[in-house]
Amino acid sequence: MKNKLTVYNSKARKKEIFEPIHEGRVGMYVCGPTVYSEVHLGNVRTFVSFDIIYRYLLHLGYKVRYVRNITDVGHLTDGGEDKVSARAKLEQLEPMELVQKYSNMFHEMMAIFNTKSPSVEPRATGHLIEQIEMVKDILDNGFAYEQNGSVYFDTLKFNDKYKSYGQLSGRKIDELFSETRDDLKNQDEKHHPSDFAIWMKASDEHIMKWNSPWSVGFPGWHLECSVMSTKYLGKTFDIHGGGNDLKFPHHENEIAQNIGCTGVEPAKYWLHSNMLLMNGKKMSKSDGNTISPYELFTGDSPHVSKGYSPMVVKFFMLQSHYRSTMDLTDQALQAAEKGYSKLMEAAKALDKMQHPGNGNETENNKKLLTTIDNIISDMNDDFNTPKALAGVFELVNFINKLKDGHLKYSDITNEAFEKLKETFNQFVFDIFGLKDEVGSQEDGLFDGMAELLITIRNEARAKKDWATSDLIRDKLLEIGVQLKDGKDGTSWSRI
């Protein structure tokens, strides 16, 4: 029981045992970014969360097809303008130029955070034909109607048949009706306020528009995900993910479209990640409570005292569960920086450690094996990374004790030690997707110079010339090299 993966299904509002539709294979769709500006740190959290889910499914041996779309049309601003073309106008670029620019930046950011590329990354504008086909199908099935060149999804009619509109977000169609405000323009085109556009007629000044049986226009925002998930994963697939804020209306409408078109539920499990807060409040550009990933790296922001590396930020994110809100503060990042470096030091130490080959099955041995088992069952429990990470830190404790001789190798069997090594590396690098940022910067010239300075300093120390010794140590620290005088001589590391 403990070894089975369970996931929290937002639709069922409970944890369920994960059983893929087709044995050994998983289809996963995650709503990607709208590429009209630089990626938001909150988006990063969502995609890092789903990256870890993707990596863990791969680790479990599933063949995963991971589809994450890029929205480049149909997502509108408050003023009704397309977000992409509005920004393109501002930057004096062709809409597709803008899409390319921010897609590239998005991919760069995903690489910086060491996330794996999805299997398919489809764009909305690349699937106009399929979107028009789906609108036709929904019309044919009677769940949509045309009005002045626009096509609206008929939520009342849909709900009469399937009784499920609002199920995901916990909304009732009657309440949606009572909330209607009078100042909504063109509401008279809709039969019911909860109806939504699946095809919109474009005004003359609208740039991004295409021909269709109903008008020259553009697809509704929700349509692309229904179309692309169906195209690449089939009518019903295993996992649909996205940010919590997309539950309503985006995912609710997506479900309605899929069922309205194919007659079946699109996803077996709905997974939603929670929001990233800063200093206890929602990140918002309008009130200045925001920080971009780049500002976070450089420290060029009033919200942080210094820069934090991408892996520190990722480590920070791992410390909370993907379904919980998480609060970004300078203090919390500083703590994460220390924790991350402790983890990497342990990884380096473990890499050099070797078990002599004979050991006994002691209490410590038992404790080690239990710790390892718990890490796995924690991750199986709806991808509980903070708990699994806590377990990994218990492994760090084992590693350090072995290194310092507080724990003898003879108290640990060779088999258990190998299991420790395997589990530690799998979780830290393969599943959490962390990497050692500092180590990769070193080169031979630098190493040689550092060793030379240490030799000179040790000669000074031997003569009790503390002034020279401390000068070397202090100056090296200033340029980011920290010396450590240990029992077995002096070692150094970059900070």
Next chain:
RNA sequence: GGUCGGUUUGCCGAGUGGCUAGGCGACGGUCUGCAAAACCGUUUACACCAGUUCGAAUCUGGUACCGACCUCCA
């Protein structure tokens, strides 16, 4: 106003009807020429008020506060 979620030790954050998560910080120690780093140890909290229970921070009800969403030409 509606829907959903949250309130955990100095900070960040898991979790469970009885069994000190973890990280950071702080304090003590080991090591050291002194440091730093590292390591070891200590640091026992669960918004408030009722109720259920042998026992609740964990379940139930209420209160307060916080957050997200509330539609696509708003």
